[in-house]
Amino acid sequence: MQLEKEKKEKRERERCRALAQRIAEEANPASAALLGEQMSLLTKALHRAGVEAEEWTEGSAAELLVVADPAWETLPETLPARVLLVSDESTVMAGWAEQLAQRGYFRDFGWRSKGRAQQSALFCTSQPTQLKMVRGYEMEMDILRDRMVRAERTSGEEAELIARLRSDLSLSRSHEQQLEKTLGEVTGSKFWKMTWPMRYVVSKSRQLWHTLPLFVLLRELRSGGIEGVRELARARREYAALFPGKVMRADRFAPVELLVRQAGDQPAGPKISIVVPLYNTPLDFLEELLDSVVNQTYRNWELCCVDAGTAPGVGEMVQQRAAVDPRIRYRKLEKNELIPGNTNKGIEMATGDFIALLDHDDILHPCALWYAAKAIAEQGADFVYTDEATFEGKVENVVLYHFKPDFMLDNLRSNNYICHLTLFSRRLMDAAGGPERMEYNGSQDYELFLRLTETARKIVHIPHALYYWRSSPGSTASDISAKTYCIDAGIAALKAHYARCGVAVDDVSLIPGTPGYYKTDYTIDHPGRVSILIPTCDHIHDLETCVESIYARTTYPDFEIILIENNSKAPETFRTYERMQKEHPDNLKVVTWEGKGFNYSALNNFGEKFATGEYLLLLNNDTEVITAAWLEEMVMYAQQKRVGCVGAKLLYPDDTIQHAGVGFGIGGVAGHLHKYYPASSDGYMGRLNYVQDVYADTAACLLIRKEIYDEVGGLDESYAVAFNDVDFCVRVRQAGYTNVFTPFAQLYHYESKSRGMEDNPEKQKRFQGEVLRFQARWGDLLAAGDPCTNPNFDIQREDFSLKILPLE
Numbered sequence: 001m002q003l004e005k006e007k008k009e010k011r012e013r014e015r016c017r018a019l020a021q022r023i024a025e026e027a028n029p030a031s032a033a034l035l036g037e038q039m040s041l042l043t044k045a046l047h048r049a050g051v052e053a054e055e056w057t058e059g060s061a062a063e064l065l066v067v068a069d070p071a072w073e074t075l076p077e078t079l080p081a082r083v084l085l086v087s088d089e090s091t092v093m094a095g096w097a098e099q100l101a102q103r104g105y106f107r108d109f110g111w112r113s114k115g116r117a118q119q120s121a122l123f124c125t126s127q128p129t130q131l132k133m134v135r136g137y138e139m140e141m142d143i144l145r146d147r148m149v150r151a152e153r154t155s156g157e158e159a160e161l162i163a164r165l166r167s168d169l170s171l172s173r174s175h176e177q178q179l180e181k182t183l184g185e186v187t188g189s190k191f192w193k194m195t196w197p198m199r200y201v202v203s204k205s206r207q208l209w210h211t212l213p214l215f216v217l218l219r220e221l222r223s224g225g226i227e228g229v230r231e232l233a234r235a236r237r238e239y240a241a242l243f244p245g246k247v248m249r250a251d252r253f254a255p256v257e258l259l260v261r262q263a264g265d266q267p268a269g270p271k272i273s274i275v276v277p278l279y280n281t282p283l284d285f286l287e288e289l290l291d292s293v294v295n296q297t298y299r300n301w302e303l304c305c306v307d308a309g310t311a312p313g314v315g316e317m318v319q320q321r322a323a324v325d326p327r328i329r330y331r332k333l334e335k336n337e338l339i340p341g342n343t344n345k346g347i348e349m350a351t352g353d354f355i356a357l358l359d360h361d362d363i364l365h366p367c368a369l370w371y372a373a374k375a376i377a378e379q380g381a382d383f384v385y386t387d388e389a390t391f392e393g394k395v396e397n398v399v400l401y402h403f404k405p406d407f408m409l410d411n412l413r414s415n416n417y418i419c420h421l422t423l424f425s426r427r428l429m430d431a432a433g434g435p436e437r438m439e440y441n442g443s444q445d446y447e448l449f450l451r452l453t454e455t456a457r458k459i460v461h462i463p464h465a466l467y468y469w470r471s472s473p474g475s476t477a478s479d480i481s482a483k484t485y486c487i488d489a490g491i492a493a494l495k496a497h498y499a500r501c502g503v504a505v506d507d508v509s510l511i512p513g514t515p516g517y518y519k520t521d522y523t524i525d526h527p528g529r530v531s532i533l534i535p536t537c538d539h540i541h542d543l544e545t546c547v548e549s550i551y552a553r554t555t556y557p558d559f560e561i562i563l564i565e566n567n568s569k570a571p572e573t574f575r576t577y578e579r580m581q582k583e584h585p586d587n588l589k590v591v592t593w594e595g596k597g598f599n600y601s602a603l604n605n606f607g608e609k610f611a612t613g614e615y616l617l618l619l620n621n622d623t624e625v626i627t628a629a630w631l632e633e634m635v636m637y638a639q640q641k642r643v644g645c646v647g648a649k650l651l652y653p654d655d656t657i658q659h660a661g662v663g664f665g666i667g668g669v670a671g672h673l674h675k676y677y678p679a680s681s682d683g684y685m686g687r688l689n690y691v692q693d694v695y696a697d698t699a700a701c702l703l704i705r706k707e708i709y710d711e712v713g714g715l716d717e718s719y720a721v722a723f724n725d726v727d728f729c730v731r732v733r734q735a736g737y738t739n740v741f742t743p744f745a746q747l748y749h750y751e752s753k754s755r756g757m758e759d760n761p762e763k764q765k766r767f768q769g770e771v772l773r774f775q776a777r778w779g780d781l782l783a784a785g786d787p788c789t790n791p792n793f794d795i796q797r798e799d800f801s802l803k804i805l806p807l808e
Helices: 002-027 039-048 090-102 130-187 190-194 196-211 213-242 256-264 283-294 314-324 338-349 368-379 409-414 426-431 444-455 485-501 540-553 571-583 600-608 630-638 706-711 724-734 761-777 779-784
Strands: 031-035 052-055 064-068 082-087 119-124 272-278 301-307 328-332 354-357 383-391 398-402 422-425 459-470 505-510 518-522 530-536 559-565 588-592 615-619 623-625 643-651 657-659 662-664 670-672 692-694 701-705 738-749
Touching: 002 039, 002 064, 002 082, 002 505, 031 039, 039 052, 090 119, 190 196, 213 256, 272 283, 272 338, 272 368, 283 301, 283 314, 283 328, 301 314, 301 338, 314 328, 328 338, 338 444, 354 368, 354 426, 368 383, 368 459, 398 459, 409 444, 409 518, 409 692, 409 738, 422 426, 422 444, 426 444, 444 485, 485 505, 485 518, 518 630, 530 540, 530 600, 540 559, 540 571, 540 623, 559 571, 559 600, 571 588, 615 630, 615 706, 630 643, 630 701, 630 738, 643 724, 657 670, 662 724, 701 706, 701 738, 724 738, 724 761, 761 779
Parallel strands: 031 052, 031 064, 064 082, 272 301, 272 354, 301 328, 383 459, 530 559, 530 615, 559 588, 643 738
Antiparallel strands: 082 119, 354 422, 383 398, 383 422, 505 518, 615 701, 623 738, 643 657, 643 701, 662 670, 692 738
8 A cells, every 4th residue: 555655656747747847948037936735846857957836825926827636726817827727637727718708718728738747738829810719729629539540549459469369268178178078088988097007117117227226227228338427426426525515406406417517617716705684584494505605615705604693503503504604604783773883794704805795594506606707707897697587485496587688777777677686896895985885775786786887897787697686575576666765865865976977867757667677767858850861652541651751749849750761652742742831841851863773771871961960860660659759768778878779669549569679689589578568558677667778779769969970971872671770780889889778759550561571582582682681791799699688598589488497
């Protein structure tokens, strides 16, 4: 209940913030007075937006009166020149428009109720022309009609889906009944009963084949020969001496031969201090943790246990282990200083050059420190992190593998994807401002990682699941909503990070429904013109849908549309061009490409010559805008000097994913991540919900600064149809920029209707030629893999299916 209340308050704050931002930008009043229940929240938001705001009183000299929830308010006798009505219910506006008209106020259609702000309407005393008034109301009617059509379409699709699911469920039940009937007939037959002794013998024989020492020896002889058996026997003898853990045995995680080989091949790494804050740790969990540490194949470590709990037996167990292995150290704390304070006490104990953080109920893979030490010794890493696995009950019961990308700044600014296992040098920690900070309790690791990665010289990601995170009721591994204070601490940590980095932001907020994932609204310091390049050839109704959706829904104020005409034949196409240019004479133009056939690269390179904007948006003519603030969401990233291409979330008409970033190397070239996932899906580890760095974006909707487009030479015209966008994004990355995907800019994409399918020998031959040319050009990078995903995913699939790498 408390969490739902907090979510509701958060939504209200976000809506008030968005409304205040629009008031400041579009109405631009010197002062405002507020009337209504949301007065306090909106007043604070307006103050932050730079508008003087106060509660309405008779005689107020404010330029603008904002009335929240007008259905429950009475308008004052004396009103300022402008009145803004704000309501969750759009139906109340009609009655108030009539009342205000009687007092000499007219609807200002320059104010449009869009974006994340509430429904609102602005009224003023200046009378518009009759034509402007009619046009304004017609535009409002068009918006309502569009919403109704979209709602009816969605309702119809949902009804069809429910019908299909009901049919599938009925068939499944029928099939289940048939199987039960067949099974009953089989198990009730005389033959089944008569053959029971034979089946029992076969079953036991299989068990003996896998467990009886003689049979096991025969299998080993067959696979490895006599020398292989001798080598395995030697490894088992050495294993018994090297790995003393008995409860959490090391050979539950990796083959004995690998463990022994790593133990005999020690990297020239530093001493690693593993810090564990204990607090009433269950003894069985603690024993498993201790076993997992003493079983490490890397030997140069120490375990620093600090105990702030009161549970009996915890200190005794650690001290008994310390008596046998002096690398284990124990300190009883006088008081509980929560996780940040207790962890810092452990860091004070540490004598190693590197620190590793381990939770008191989790488990290390026996190879974890070996891989980390190898990265430190061979790559000069001062910050190392690994992949991880979440388990329930027994460690073999893995319920989730978290395979992470290499270090990606935008991913980290969206969530603490680094998490476990993390190691960092003491020098780096000191340079970054010291250990964990109490004011970020709940997200203390996140805050620390933000500081460390800001300063780190070399960050290395080890793509193996080497940390096992225990999921239990109330744990963050199970559900971060069990610890709601973590969320507020995470937001505070991000705001502090931006302040240190000198990055201006309007707000940082929790993404609704996704605890632990954050959205940053960057201040748009460079809101230059966006030149939207749309190649088009006939298919005029698709183009009309695209262009009309841009003008009807886009809240970004400064854009132009450049239609790149490509050998259209239909007279209707050219009549539509003329109409569009008359309707939008200031920011729509048609330019004609003189080439033949379809060459997407050449068309955009040609259209770019006519662009007057600071930003270029490559856009297909078969798209339709969904989210009003789509350009703001993209520009806030494209304006950043470190960022190159910015891509949007594109949906098929059935509300499944068409594009959510491009995975490099999928299928031998590239593929769209999460393709065909439902639009409502969170995706792998929530990746469909947050902004992240990607290798490439589709040019069906791609924003980039014009200076970068020119710097890399535009699109390569040898790629007429396929992979021109991926090749372009690779060259942008090679030039030192980061490519970004944002799910907060959404459009429908009707998938290259005007181009057609690769359905004839000529097109297929051209497509295959582009594949081979791409592989020849970028073969080394394809072999290296996509650092924005993970090598443990199946490279032949776009759905994050696992194909886990073996340890070496």
